[in-house]
Amino acid sequence: MPKLSKSEIVAAKLRTYSINKGLKPGDRLPTEGELAEQFGVSRVSVREATKALGFLGIVDAAPRRGLSVGKVSMKRLSRYLSFHFALADYPLDELIDTRIVVETGGLRRVAERMAKDPSIYEQLNAVNDKLRRATKKSEWLQGEVEFHCLLVASSGVRALAAFNDLVQVFFQKFRAGFSKSRWKNGIRGHQEIIDTLRKGDYQTATALLTEHINVHRDRDKLLKKKARSKNAAKSGEVSGSASA
Amino acid sequence: MPKLSKSEIVAAKLRTYSINKGLKPGDRLPTEGELAEQFGVSRVSVREATKALGFLGIVDAAPRRGLSVGKVSMKRLSRYLSFHFALADYPLDELIDTRIVVETGGLRRVAERMAKDPSIYEQLNAVNDKLRRATKKSEWLQGEVEFHCLLVASSGVRALAAFNDLVQVFFQKFRAGFSKSRWKNGIRGHQEIIDTLRKGDYQTATALLTEHINVHRDRDKLLKKKARSKNAAKSGEVSGSASA
DNA sequence: GGACGCCGAATTGTAAGACAATTATAATCG
DNA sequence: CGATTATAATTGTCTTACAATTCGGCGTCC
Incomplete structure (x- = not known):
């Protein structure tokens, strides 16, 4: 202590x-x-x-x-956190588990609120449209985070949304190496999710969203495998000292 | 700028x-x-x-x-989320929704880990036993929080556990006016939940835990009705010191 | 009489120096 | 060689002082 x-x-x-x-x-x-x-x-x-x-x-x-x-503001927080991502490694598996719990946990309420207030669907749709128009990776990254944050915020459970903002910030670095073909898949996934929610079928939406997030888990395993075989080749890495 | x-x-x-x-x-x-x-x-x-x-x-x-x-660490950042909580003053309904999402969200993993490691059940059981022996309200309050925190921690998802710790703290004030007969019901509920989890049936456990938490929602409605008729002055009693 | 500008005071922002508290490293002793 | 003590380096805290900023009122000029 x-x-x-x-x-x-x-x-x-x-x-x-x-x-x-x-x-x-x-x-x-x-x-x-x-x-x-x-x-x-x-x-x-x-x-x-x-x-x-x-x-x-x-x-x-x-x-x-x-x-x-x-x-x-989580924005403010993430400003100071952002440069730290490259350095700190929170176990990805737990972050993914956390995301799944938090994001899917809000879906039932999102569907309920969507039924009463159509503008919720419109907002999510608008963000996803913006995502389609993104050309630069930075645009896409930002939009991706925005979509998932808005999704949780749409549940109306603000405490959950605040926590989710934080988790998204932590997660950001894992999204960095996504290929463009994956983008398209992701955007299609978003569309499916919100369309399913509009129909009120939050259970199917939960399965879709879980799959959507789990994609990162597979990717991470590949990366780790690559890193292992690379590490086997050269095994004498010592980090440099910091003094000038 | x-x-x-x-x-x-x-x-x-x-x-x-x-x-x-x-x-x-x-x-x-x-x-x-x-x-x-x-x-x-x-x-x-x-x-x-x-x-x-x-x-x-x-x-x-x-x-x-x-x-x-x-x-x-998530734990560290939760400290700043606590400011967010303090300033935002979320209504009880949202806190309950948050608790349900976070606590039930971890149950599947708790059941899985419990199957591999029986000591998880033992620990939860021990806390519930301690709860049975509680005589003073402060003991009971502490044990109640401890049980729910341990439950989420048993999922092994540390970020979720850190956030849950926070939610529990802010929830605590709502637990204050529980009658003793409710205690017994709550403890029985705990037992049912962990026994069901040990059998691997996390879905039933989810329903039980949801009900267990939702009890507070009903209570709150009663309180509010009373408060409306009384229209009493607000009492802002919060005392605290820096926790380690 | 009203708008404009100026001045003063309150408060944060920055600096320098000193000492206490803490702890890693070196020195010493059994 | 191990344990203990001494030393020194570094953060932690306090005091004092002054610069920078801005709000509010006051006076002046039109």
Whole structure:
């Protein structure tokens, strides 16, 4: 159990403070100086906490205006996470399992809401259309994530959607090496899924979506096999030191 | 475009630095002092950046060892999702939906793993036994959360478990007013669920668990009806400290 | 009387220096 | 050779100070 630093404690206290006061995005917080006094730490420690939270958009700071509560945006989070993907490896199998649980778990509600509100289908359709028009890989990657996030968000279960945003960000790197023929397959799969949902058949849609996500699992196995045979050839890899 | 603060610039430079050097988790970074000199800023600015990245687990810092590239963990990121939860204040219905999706979503894997490893059943059983011996409400509350967390953790999908831990915490306040007769029912429900899982019948277990969680939904409707007629003042009782 | 600009004060942003806390490495002793 | 202690390097925290930014009011000019 790692000991928490003061700035982390301050961050935690800020959270409970926000909860206690029932603060909503936009509400003002005490100034750094007041927080320092209230928490019994120096302004530096408070700053390290608020600054870190500021990176994530959780708090907003400006001179003279002071601190205020921001809105946590997964976009913001993913900005700082993005460069880390190349380095960190979360086990793909578990990520896929997670995706399947979260995405398929919302499907019944998506179908229900779709029946009441046709615009949900239209939105999903629009994203998939945009995906068809994508030419650059970056466009496609973004659209792919957007589709799956919108799908879960369409369930109306916002907590689930927030978590899913995060998972998608983690997953992004595995999508990177997809060939163009796979794109087309994926887009067809999306269309099948939302069309099936519109008919109210969420069970078939669940099977389709599960298959759609499981494609990555097969791909990963191939990659690993390749890596193994390559590794067998040269087995003396030591990572370089970091100092300049 | 908002002007970037120096610490944000430092964070960005750290990114290009890491990418250029091709660093992997565990690799060492220059010290705060060296970075400050290299980037032409004070150590304070460097610290604000590394601290923020440290919150996310992207960098790891320890005295004498210095800075190193860290491994991003779902658990770590869940801490920031908790801010999201705190600020968003989701209605109970959505939390229940979330719980159902996450907890039932893991059941198939729990059953599979249980077949291979009987100790999983034993552990769940032990927690439920402890629950039977509980006398104080606080004991029961803790045990209840422990059971549901262990259940999801038993699926072996760690990201899902991390998220579930979070949901349980936010759900806890709704459990507070349960009567003792409900306890007994809940414990019987737990037993049924794990016994059914041991038989490998995860589908029946899914139905049982869904029902078990849905009990809270009914209760909430009653409470709301009462609250409407009373139209009482709101009580915001949340106390907490930084958990380790 | 109203719009415009300017000035001052409050607050965050950045800096430098010092010391405490922690821990990896080296030195020492049995 | 192993365990223990000493040392040094590095982060963690505090204090103080000042620069940068911006909000609010005040005065001036039309």
